[in-house]
Amino acid sequence: MKKFIKYFALALLAAVIIIFAVNYPKLDLISGFSAKSIASGHFLDGRQQQLIESGDNDIDMVRLAKNEIDEQGNFATASFYGLKKRKAIYREGLGVTLINDDFDATKPYDVPKRHFAKNTLPFPYGNNEPKDTVFNNIDYKKLNQAVASAFDKNSEKIKRSRSVLVIYKDHIVAEKYVTGFNKDSKILGWSMTKSITATMFGVLQKQGKMDINKPAPIADWQRDKRAKITINDLLHMNSGLEWEENYEKICDATTMLFQAEDMGKVQLEKPAIFEPNAHWNYSSGTTNLLSRILRNQFKTHQEYLDFWYSAFIDKIGMNSMIVESDMAGNFVGSSYGWATTRDWAKFGLLYLHKGNWNGEQLFDESWAKYVATPTHGSNNRYGAHFWLNAGGKYPDAPKDLYSCNGFQGQMIFIIPSKDLVIVRMGLTDDNAFDFNDFLKGILGSFKK
CATH class of the missing domain: 1.20.58 (Methane Monooxygenase Hydroxylase; Chain G, domain 1)
Known part of the structure; x- marks a missing residue:
């Protein structure tokens, strides 16, 4: 019996060593994800550490990271039981950057120059509250039920929606937020940021520079x-x-x-x-x-930083948006765009209106068609940095639907044939959230 226990203990120790050796290289990613998430959520959106840990960081392995926020130093750190400690720093204007030991945080850096136009217009062309408008072709009871069904009841963690916004003919017809979030909450779009990056090329092309x-x-x-x-x-x-x-x-x-x-x-x-x-x-x-x-494309780094905001982002009033930079100072156009749900919706409206924003054409009308045309080899799923429904991924939604998609189910659905933009921000993707059913419920509230 003693010999069995001895061999069992040795086998168990060997298994632990193997598991640790296999997973040790991943610790950099785990602590890196956690530090970046904690710092961005806190310094960009003012979230408390506990809310970030129970929400954004509620991912296998990542939830095991030990996190600390340094308010005075404007940074957060994370480690995996003391191993692989990572640091993410906040710099106003550039957001949060995950850094390594060689990064000089004292070095001067350029910051985007922002222009927040002041006007008295209601949403979406201004930042005042939207006008109340009732449409006779909408069954509001059905619409509100469809929106409410996207959210968890009580303390469930299944659907995990944070916000849903439905815009019809430039008017907000439904809007809902989970407890702890509201219309002013900045939410990470993850890969929805890719569509922002692509749009910069559409703007440059319209200006004859690309x-x-x-x-x-x-x-x-x-x-x-x-x-x-x-x-x-x-x-x-x-x-x-x-x-x-x-x-x-x-x-x-x-x-x-x-x-x-x-x-x-x-x-x-x-x-x-x-x-x-x-x-x-x-x-x-x-x-x-x-x-x-x-x-x-620009002579100076300052011009590059400014262009994203002056030529496009602030031009359509996405004033809450921050696109974070890497250690080299370039925007992480693949993943790190933050904005309120309403501002993400403005981006969808810009495409719904084929690049025209309140009378100003920011990119050619043909650009909207370009990004929504299937690319070779994608099985009608992808265009130019936008996802498509041309192949019928969502069978109960129109085929002309195209969307900005991000990790954990960040979505901007643009449906030209219905004059609709639908935004859903959350923490679950297709595996746990039925987006077809979600879209079917909202579309079903519009009378034919």
């Missing part, structure tokens, strides 16, 4: 077959470049987001393994490369 069909202006690519890759290929995620995006493991995407100093370089340095326009492959690295390409 031809997306020309080869990407990257000197290192001119010596090999990557020289044929165009901006258009990058926007469609079919450049042919090597990339792995799997958040269940250490991969290109997780290494980039939680370890890279210059996130745009990660995809830039990858080899081409397919011809352009021959293989669709979703890549956050591609979007950060596009952000880096945008940087190189």
Whole structure:
């Protein structure tokens, strides 16, 4: 019996050692995710640590991280039982950046110059409260029931919606928030930020400063077959470049987001393994490369920072939006855009109106069609940094629906045929939240 116990103990110890050895490399990602999440949620949206830990950080392994907030130093740290301690710093104007030990936090840095236009207009063209409007073709009881059904009852953690907003003909017809969140709460859009980044190219094209069909202006690519890759290929995620995006493991995407100093370089340095326009492959690295390409369109870093806001974001009154930067100072265009639910909805409305914002054309009408046209190899699921319903992913929604999608079910649904924009922010994706049923309920409240 003693010999059995001895061998059992040794086997158990060996198993623990193996499990630790396998998971140790992941600790950088776990503590990095936690530190960044805690710092951003707290310093950008004023959330208390407990709310962030029970919400944003309620993810396997991440919930085990030990977090601390330094109010005076404007940073947060996280570690996994004292191991792999990571630090994320807040800088006003740039949001939060996850840093390494080599980062000099005392070095001066440029900050975007923001312009918040003051007007007395109601939402969406101003920031005053929307006008009350009743539409005869809406069954408001059904609509409110459909919206309410997106939220958990009592203390459940199943659907985990934080906000739902429905806009019809430029009017808010339904709006609901979970306890702890309201119309002024900034919420991370994750990959919805990709659609923001793509829009910058639409704006540049309208201004005559960008031809997306020309080869990407990257000197290192001119010596090999990557020289044929165009901006258009990058926007469609079919450049042919090597990339792995799997958040269940250490991969290109997780290494980039939680370890890279210059996130745009990660995809830039990858080899081409397919011809352009021959293989669709979703890549956050591609979007950060596009952000880096945008940087190189301007003579100074200040001009690059300002352009995102002056030419587009603040132009449509998305004044709550912050796009966070990496250690190199470039915007993390793949993942780190924060805004209120109403401001995310304004972005959807800009596309619903084909680039026209209260009379000003920010990008060509054709750009809205461009981003919503299926890219080769995507099975009608993807356009140019937007997701599509052309292939019938949501069978009870119109085929012309297209959307900005983000991790854990951040969604902006744009439905031109119904004159609708629907926003849902939360902590669950398709595996736990039935988006088709959600859309069916809302669309069913509109009388034909």
